[in-house]
Amino acid sequence: MNQFATLFPALVFLIVFFSSGKDFVLATQALMIVMTGQVIYEKISKGKVNTKLFYAWVALILLGSLTVLFRDPIFLQWKFSIINWIFAAIIIGNHLLKRPPLMKYIMGSADNAFKGMTDKNWTFVSLLWGYVFLFQGTINLYFIFYTSLTTWVNFKFFGILAINLITALIMVIYLSQQGKVDFEEKT
Template sequence: MKQFIDFIPLFLFFIVYKIEPRAVDIAGQTLTVGGIYSATAMLIISSLVVYGALFISQRKLEKSQWLTLVACLVFGSLTLAFHSETFLKWKAPVVNWLFALTFAGSHFVGDRLLIKRIMGHALTLPDLIWTRLNLAWIVFFLFCGAANLFVAFTFQSYWVDFKVFGSLGMTVLFLVGQGIYLSRHIHDSDTTTPKTED
């Protein structure tokens, strides 16, 4: 569920982006609604609201959520300040590659792999499976970053659609694949766990 919270601002971004740009008078000010720049403003505002609400309710944000929020603020602000969507196109690749770097770094720093820190409270798996799972997340984030970059600068009329639905689709497929892979090993782990007599 946590993975899909990140998509709330993206969906709002997509909705505003798809609105035909038009001038709207609000409190005596003329604003343009629709298109990339008002969608970027919506992305920034909705990210602040979503992650702000999470922070208030949980008294904290996960590191991945901080990274997503900061990247949104930085790349979104640069997009608006320089009136260039190029900055926003780099957001998804950079964030995905930073996630990949973080998962990769956990192989060398700390006493546990990042995926084990995230899921270890819920699952008991052999170290080899944790290693494979962590590597799978690295490959996934590298692929997502490359795919977003390729589409953003090659198929420019579709990059927003891909940013939202392509990223969501890849995430869902990966999580389903991870679930299938884990189900085999959880079953094996259950059958090999020694039982204690009462």
């Protein structure tokens, strides 16, 4: 369900963009409404808002508002790079400062599936995602400046989804080879 909640705003954006004759401003407004709804729902149902969702929402409201105000997609297009670079800087910076692997705290409580992982395993996972975030933020610039808006929208949804799935697969293969992940179904 959490994966769907993460993809839902992007899916709404995609549907509105293509069904409205590629109206980026209208799609941006729809995205802002949906993510605001998610933030409100999380606050009411859970008492707090997921940190990643909150910061993504703040960036969306700021840059999305500029996109709508100036009727220019560049502001929203840059949001993706900025958010990913911030995540990369936090994860990689945490490693460079020789602090415990950050992904250990982010993923460590996932149904005990990752019990028994060493700091070396967590460091690999942290750096894998840190460099993927750095790559995604950077490759986004190529699609902003060297492709059409439609190509960027397709890349943003389908390309990033593919990159994230491949990264997750690499992580799972690595951890399963290390014997550090438990995929047994709990009954």
